[in-house]
Amino acid sequence: MVVKGRGYVENPPVPYDRYWLELDLDPGLREEWEAFCRTRQIYVDRSREVVHRVSSPDLGIVYALNPYQGCEHGCVYCYARVYHQYWGWSVGLDFEQKIVVKPDAPRLVKRFLLRQREKVPIHMGTATDCYQPVERFFRLTRRLLEVFLTFRYPVRLITKNALICRDVDLLGELARWGLVEVLITVTTLDEGVRRVLEPRTASVRQRLEAIRVLSGRGVPVGVMVAPVVPGLTDWEIPRILEAAYRAGARRAYYTVLRVPPALEGLFTRWAEEHFPGRARRILKLVRACHGGGLSDSRWHVRFRGTGAYARMIERLFTVSWRRLVGGEGLESRAG
Numbered sequence: 368m369v370v371k372g373r374g375y376v377e378n379p380p381v382p383y384d385r386y387w388l389e390l391d392l393d394p395g396l397r398e399e400w401e402a403f404c405r406t407r408q409i410y411v412d413r414s415r416e417v418v419h420r421v422s423s424p425d426l427g428i429v430y431a432l433n434p435y436q437g438c439e440h441g442c443v444y445c446y447a448r449v450y451h452q453y454w455g456w457s458v459g460l461d462f463e464q465k466i467v468v469k470p471d472a473p474r475l476v477k478r479f480l481l482r483q484r485e486k487v488p489i490h491m492g493t494a495t496d497c498y499q500p501v502e503r504f505f506r507l508t509r510r511l512l513e514v515f516l517t518f519r520y521p522v523r524l525i526t527k528n529a530l531i532c533r534d535v536d537l538l539g540e541l542a543r544w545g546l547v548e549v550l551i552t553v554t555t556l557d558e559g560v561r562r563v564l565e566p567r568t569a570s571v572r573q574r575l576e577a578i579r580v581l582s583g584r585g586v587p588v589g590v591m592v593a594p595v596v597p598g599l600t601d602w603e604i605p606r607i608l609e610a611a612y613r614a615g616a617r618r619a620y621y622t623v624l625r626v627p628p629a630l631e632g633l634f635t636r637w638a639e640e641h642f643p644g645r646a647r648r649i650l651k652l653v654r655a656c657h658g659g660g661l662s663d664s665r666w667h668v669r670f671r672g673t674g675a676y677a678r679m680i681e682r683l684f685t686v687s688w689r690r691l692v693g694g695e696g697l698e699s700r701a702g
């Protein structure tokens with residue numbers, strides 16, 4: 368292979384660098400990996416802990432685990448973009464192109480589980496997507512599922528990527544032991560909107576197919592309609608819930624879009640560029656849901672918003688889901 372304008376086409380390992388990673392890839396995947404690395408930078412995090420206790424009182428989770436930081440999916444509203452600044456990187460393209468991997472995660476999780484007395488579920492994908500494209504090469508999420516299965520320990524996953532179907536064998540086995548739940552995020556059924564809102568995620572069709580595949584193997588699956596973008600996707604709520612329910616989702620959740628202060632300028636420009644006729648209304652309605660700002664960081668209201676428009680979304684969501692599940696009493700809530 369030749370790379371135009373370069374002498375060599377590969378980087379041999381640096382013997383003194385503990386952050387150097389040599390991946391053991393199939394020959395078929397190696398070429399893809401090399402192409403992948405030409406447009407992204409991969410960084411290695413050698414932290415000694417990867418499971419974190421969650422302090423937010425309105426998330427309802429105790430432990431979170433994210434084997435990657437940064438996310439190539441590139442969702443414009445992603446609040447995890449803000450955390451990329453702690454590395455000295457931008458919330459914009461850097462977040463999508465500088466990906467931090469934690470190759471020690473399976474070993475560290477094993478160590479964590481050996482110390483655990485109670486089986487409190489660990490949530491994966493809460494900050495960044497654990498099935499984002501780099502997972503194809505590192506397989507950290509798959510190796511973590513193997514650890515959870517070995518320890519018979521409960522895990523919850525949320526993703527927008529159909530790559531999760533690759534691990535249906537492990538997820539099915541975890542489900543047999545009652546140890547897993549999966550949430551697939553579906554924000555819109557409109558591929559045109561999906562492509563600009565969440566550019567490198569799986570298509571709508573692939574996500575619904577993922578719900579079908581997983582539920583078909585006995586994995587409890589829910590749909591996460593998050594975030595609902597007021598003035599853009601809110602009217603789709605009944606259709607999204609129906610499509611997800613028909614595919615096999617038996618739980619449903621939503622959040623209302625909030626735009627962190629660090630993303631306000633980017634998001635406003637994005638809305639004006641992609642939805643010039645609707646941008647003002649979208650921004651006005653987001654503000655209406657958050658007391659006049661584009662976000663409201665107060666616990667317990669930040670996800671569902673406040674005011675008449677937020678209440679309308681809540682009602683639309685609840686009524687639509689109830690109509691589908693009838694008296695089954697299946698769960699639907701904000702957050």
Ligand code: SF4
Binds near residue numbers: 447495496
């Ligand atoms: S998939 Fe999740 S983590 Fe990735 S960019 Fe989108 S919202 Fe952020």
